[in-house]
Amino acid sequence: GKLKADPISDPVFKSLLQSTRANRKRRFQRVWEYCSKITICEADEGKDEDELGDSAQQKIGHGGCGRFQPAIRKEALKLFSVWKQSKDEDEDSGGMAQSEKRPLPASEVHTILKKITPEDVVTLGLSEDFAQPDWMVLTVLPVPPPQVR
Template sequence: AQPQIRKEGLKLFVQYKKTKEDDDEIKSLQPDKRLITPSEVYTVFKKMSDHDLHLLGLSDEYARPEWMILTVMPVPPPPVRPSIAVDGGAMRSEDDLTYKLGDIIKASANVRRCEQEGAPAHVITEFEQLLQVIYFYFC
């Protein structure tokens, strides 16, 4: 049977239905629901064969499913996010997009630092979730 995908906040969970045919040992080993990470989804999408893409009605040349997941963040150039005048034009300041980009860079550096220092997985996960929230505010 196909598992169900459930969204809770910014997280995706896969939920398996227990069938009557499953014995008690399998039921106890398999969790009811499990978190799906973005890297897992990206890996599954990347491994899809061209034949599977054609069955889904996608083009292997123009519409690969892994392209739906951002791995590189596009940054608007300064002319798109110009500085703003403060106090009637006497002073200049950066706009909100530039400040949010700075927050994203800091949060990304925190994730990278935790990974390099070998921090516990739950700490890295918390910093990754914070980075996602900051990125969503930017968008």
Template sequence: RLGTRRTMLRRHDMNLPWINHTALAARKGVYHVGFLNKVKKILESVCTNCGKLKADPRTDPRIADVIRFVKDPKKRLAIVHDICKTIRVCQVDTPEAVDEREAPRDEQGNIIPKPEHHGCGHIQPAIRKEGLKLLFVNQRVSEDEDNGAKVKTDDRKNLPASAALLILKKIPDEDLHILGLNTEEARPEWMILTVLPIPPPAVRPSVAVDGGSLRGEDDLTYKLSDIIKANQNVRRLEQEGAPAHVVDEL
């Protein structure tokens, strides 16, 4: 009386309303409006080239304090983002002299190497959000031809969801833990859509029109139809070799 019995769900002649999906054009990815701000925070916290955390947790005491004392994932992401967003160069490891007499050794007597950050030293651009888009902003300094004064200009470059997806996939699991993300249930690359879920008709039933004499489709069905048509147009343009700015307009 309180629901469907398990034996009924095992019957093969029942059409259960499972959720389906459709692959987005070229599976490049689309920003999810609900996760756009969080994706921006994560991208500002890691290197856009190698995916490592900008700050070295082995040398930066602020990151070490976050690991030790901050257990709330939301607070951890906010604090680490505040630390890393102003760093403009991915930190590299500096070689240190090791005293072999005091160095830790394993059971075979071999020296245990010290953990390293493995940063790449890449210069980091600023990331800006405009509407539903993310932009790379690099500041350039040039001289004015008239008076010789230095002029700062911003070089803006669109950051497509496909490029953001590649960066998020490079983040190591240990850095995801420092950022407060769950490697099993909340990986950052999952915050970018590569497929579109299609709910079953039970979620979007037909509606009565003109007092109930006619039936019409739900608004959600019409919107899904528009998205699928736009997705087909994007796939067609990509197959025809259309310029990137034409594809981005769709």
């Protein structure tokens, strides 16, 4: 669970975070709007070494995987991940661009939300103490006793 944008390497995202520091609701909205347009998890470049074998000083990267990210769509009460083919895959399939639509069960969503770090929770505009993202998926459904029903 990483955000698609990085405040260290992306100056636009950093200014967005600084301008919405006081209002969590507006920050959550702006971060979602900004990150929803990003379709690729940015990977770090390989480290270059000089002739003495010392690694050159690099800026801290995002730590991403470099893969395409799916679009999440909601149909009725179900979630689906829609994977669009990359340009490389389009050439392999003979130019036929089709997207793969896969159901996204609640257990998988809960696992993804559990992986969000506390730093990213604050960046999103949520409270670490009162609004963890994985708490927003019901894992236990309380049922009242028969006398109350």
